[in-house]
Amino acid sequence: NAGVTQTPKFQVLKTGQSMTLQCAQDMNHEYMSWYRQDPGMGLRLIHYSVGAGITDQGEVPNGYNVSRSTTEDFPLRLLSAAPSQTSVYFCASSESGRGTDTQYFGPGTRLTVL
Amino acid sequence: AQTVTQSQPEMSVQEAETVTLSCTYDTSENNYYLFWYKQPPSRQMILVIRQEAYKQQNATENRFSVNFQKAAKSFSLKISDSQLGDTAMYFCAFIYNFNKFYFGSGTKLNVKP
Numbered sequence: 418n419a420g421v422t423q424t425p426k427f428q429v430l431k432t433g434q435s436m437t438l439q440c441a442q443d444m445n446h447e448y449m450s451w452y453r454q455d456p457g458m459g460l461r462l463i464h465y466s467v468g469a470g471i472t473d474q475g476e477v478p479n480g481y482n483v484s485r486s487t488t489e490d491f492p493l494r495l496l497s498a499a500p501s502q503t504s505v506y507f508c509a510s511s512e513s514g515r516g517t518d519t520q521y522f523g524p525g526t527r528l529t530v531l
Numbered sequence: 532a533q534t535v536t537q538s539q540p541e542m543s544v545q546e547a548e549t550v551t552l553s554c555t556y557d558t559s560e561n562n563y564y565l566f567w568y569k570q571p572p573s574r575q576m577i578l579v580i581r582q583e584a585y586k587q588q589n590a591t592e593n594r595f596s597v598n599f600q601k602a603a604k605s606f607s608l609k610i611s612d613s614q615l616g617d618t619a620m621y622f623c624a625f626i627y628n629f630n631k632f633y634f635g636s637g638t639k640l641n642v643k644p
Binding site for chain 1: 535537540563564573574575576578581583622624626627630631632633634635636637
């Protein structure tokens with residue numbers, strides 16, 4: 418199993434550009450989520466999904482879109498990048514999202530918006 | 532609103548000694564889970580230990596144990612016999628019902644030889 422994979426590992430964008438961060442898992446997990454990690458802060462939940470076709474907002478959803486067309490993939494879209502979105506982004510998955518599940522995290526994507 | 536607070540931004544400990552990392556949280560929920568995650572310089576998030584709120588017994592995992600005080604909403608992590616490989620950021624996290632995790636701001640632990 419590859420676990421949770423994220424691409425790209427690094428990305429530099431200009432203000433106003435759009436891009437998609439890719440996340441995939443091969444563990445047949447229903448629950449997937451996106452976090453951002455800023456210096457001096459913990460991970461903050463952006464969006465999550467409890468299964469294909471179902472998504473919901475987390476703590477900091479503004480400026481980001483998600484969709485879940487398959488169980489395996491959960492891409493995160495930045496519609497119009499802003500410097501405030503400079504961060505490290507983590508994707509995670511677990512069987513159902515319950516506290517009894519173990520969350521598996523991807524290696525992260527470091528995004529810089531100039 | 533659910534909040535998780537880690538008041539120690541950075542700590543140091545000598546190899547083989549014991550260190551305790553603090554975490555407090557705020558919630559009106561009764562049934563929830565608490566976690567400690569480790570993030571080494573590789574950035575990989577690794578689950579260290581999990582505590583279920585309705586269990587009074589403190590969780591332990593080898594050299595890692597917690598002191599869970601539900602009434603005080605406190606959840607500290609004790610690392611015994613510290614090793615160089617324990618050097619990392621440690622995050623306290625909380626989930627109630629399911630789906631939404633809340634993380635603290637982290638404590639950077641430096642284990643010195």
